[in-house]
Amino acid sequence: MLTCLLQNLLLVSLNQLSYFVQRNQENQSAEVTFILLGFSEYPGLQVPLFLLFLTIYTVTVLGNLGMIVIIKIKPKLHTPMYFFLSNLSFVDFWYSTVVTLKLLENLVVEDRTISFTGCIMQFFFACIFVVTETFMLVVMAYDRFVAVCNPLLYTVVMSQKLCSLLVAAPYLWGTVCSLTLTYFLLELSFIGKNIINNFVCEHAAIISVSCSDPYVSQETILVSATFNEISSLLIILTSYVFIFITVRKVPSTEGRHKAFSTCASHLTAITIFHGTILFLYCVPNSKSSWLMVKVASVFYTVVMPMLNPLIYSFRNKDVKETLRKSISTKLLCH
Template identity: 80%
Template sequence: MHKPDVTWDSVNILLFQLQPSRNLENQSDEVTFILLGFSEYPELQVPLFLLFLAIYTVTVLGNLGMVMIIRINPKLHTPMYYFLSHLSFLDFCYSTVVTPKLLENLVVGDRTISFTGCIMQFSLACISVVTETFMLAVMAYDRFVAVCNPLLYTAVMSQKLCSLLVGASYSWGIACSLTLTCFLLQLSFRRNNIIHNFVCEYGAVISVSCSDPYISQKILFVSATFNEISSLVIILTSYIFIFITVMRMPSTGGRHKAFSTCASHLTAITIFHGTILFLYCVPNSKRSWLMIRVASVFYTVVIPMLNPLIYSLRNKEVKEIVKTLINTKLMSFNVK
C-alpha cells in the first residue's frame, strides 16, 4: 500500500496552522514567523546555498571595495563618486539584512524568525530600499547638471548640496520605514505564521495577520506609489534634458562621451526600477508565489551584486584605479 510522503516541513506547517489565533499584549515575545523560502525544493537546498553564498561574497567584496576605492583615492572625490559610495553602502546593508537569514534557512531545518527579528529585518531593508530609490534619483540630477551645465557643475554640486541631498534621501527612507513599521506593530498575529517567502516583506507579513489589512495595504500602496512616481519623475525629467542637450552637440565624440557617463547609471536604474515594478505587479495569488520569490531573489540578492560590477566594468576611472592598486600590491609582494 502506498504511503503518503511526509516531511518535517509539512508536519511543522500543519502544527503551526492548528495553533489558535491570539491578540497578545506581549506579542513580540510569543509570535514567530516561518519563512518557507524554497523549502518545497529539498534537492535544490545545497546548490542554492552555494549560489547565494557566492553572490553574497561578491556583493560584500564589490560594494565595500567600491566604497574603499572611492574614499582613499583623491581622483574620485567628486559628487558622482560621493553618491556612488553611498549607493554601494546601501547595497551592502540591504544584502546583509536579507541574505544571511536566507543562507541559514537553506541549511537549517528550523526556518522560524521571531516577531522582533522579522520587524527589524523589514524595517532595515525598507530604509535601504527607499533610500536607494532616491539616491538613484539624486545621481540622475547630478548627471543632468554635469551634462547640461558643465561650466557651473562645481558651483552647483557643492559639498553642502551633496550632503543635503544624501541626508534627505536617508531621512525619507527612515521616515517611510518608521511609518510602515508602526502600522505593522498595530496588527495582531497568530502564535506561528507561515510566510511564503524568504524575507519579511511587508505584503507577505500583513497577509498572515489576524487584523483587517485594508489600512496597512493602502498605506503601503500610497507610500510605494509616491516613492516610485516621484523618483521616476526626477530621473525621467533629468534624462530628457540630458538627451536634448546631447543631441544638440555638434561632434559625435562629444555625444559618445556624454552618453558613456550616463550609461552605467541608466543600466542600474533600469534593473532596479524594472524589478520593483515587476515584483509589485505580480498578482498576490498562490499560483504566483514562486514568481514572487524569484523576483524577490533578483531584487534583494542579485541587484546589490550587480551595481558595483556595472559601475566598475563600465567606468574607465574605476578600472584604471583598480589596476593600479593590483599592480602596486603585486609589486610589493614581489619585492618581499
C-alpha cells in the same frame, strides 16, 4: 558631519522602533513567531542554492566595500559623482546583508523560525535601504543632469554642502517611510506560529497572516510605494530628457558619445532596479505566482546589490584604471 547625522538618525529610529515593538508585544495574546518557508519545497536544491547565494553575497560584500575603499583612498575620485556612488554601495551592502544572511541560514537549518521582533526588524531595515536606494538613484540622476547640461557650473552647483544634503535626504525619507509602515504593521494582531511563503519578511506576506483587518496598513504601503515609484521615476525621466536634448545639440559625434557614456552606468542600474520593482507590482497575488514572486524578490534583494558595483566598475574608466593600478601596485610589492 554626514556620518554623525546618519548615526543619530539610526539611534533615534531604533529607539522609536523598540518602543513600537515593546508596546505591540504587550498587546499580543500569545508568543508570536514566523516561519519563513523560503525555497523549502525544493529540498534537493538547498545546498546548490546555499552555495549560489553565498557566492553572490561574497561578491556583493567585496564589490561594494571595495568600491567604497577605492573611492575613499583615491583623491582623483573625490568628486560628487563618486561620493554618491560610495553611498549607493553602502546602502547596497547593508540591504544585501539584512536579507541574505537570514536566507543563507534558512537554507542549512531545519528550523526556519524567526521571532516576531526579528521579522519586524528585518522589514524595518530592508524598507529603509530600498527607499534610500530608490532616491539615491534620483540624486545621481540630478548629478548627471548638472554635469551634462551645466558643465561649467558643475563644481559650483554641486558644492560639498549640497552633496551632503542630497545624500542625507534619501536616508531621512527612507527612515520616515520605514517607521510609518512599521508602525501600522505593529498595529495588527498576530497569534502563535505564522507561515510566511517567502524567504524574507516582506509587507504583503506579514499582513497575510494577521488576525486583524490589514486595510489601513495595505493602503499606507500602497500610497507610499506608489508615491516613491512615481516621483522618483518622474525626476529621473525629466533629468534624462534634458540630458538627451543637450547631448543632441553637441556638434561632434565624439562629444555626444562621451556625454552619453557618463550616464550609461547609471541608466543601466536604473533600468534593472525599477524594471524589477514594476515587474513585482504586475505579478498577480495567486498561489501559482509565488515562485515567480520569490525569484523576482531574489533578483531585487540579493542579486541587484551585487550588480551595481559591477555595472559601475566595468563601464567606468576611472574606476577600472584605479582598480588596475591598485592591483598592479600590490603585485609589484609582493
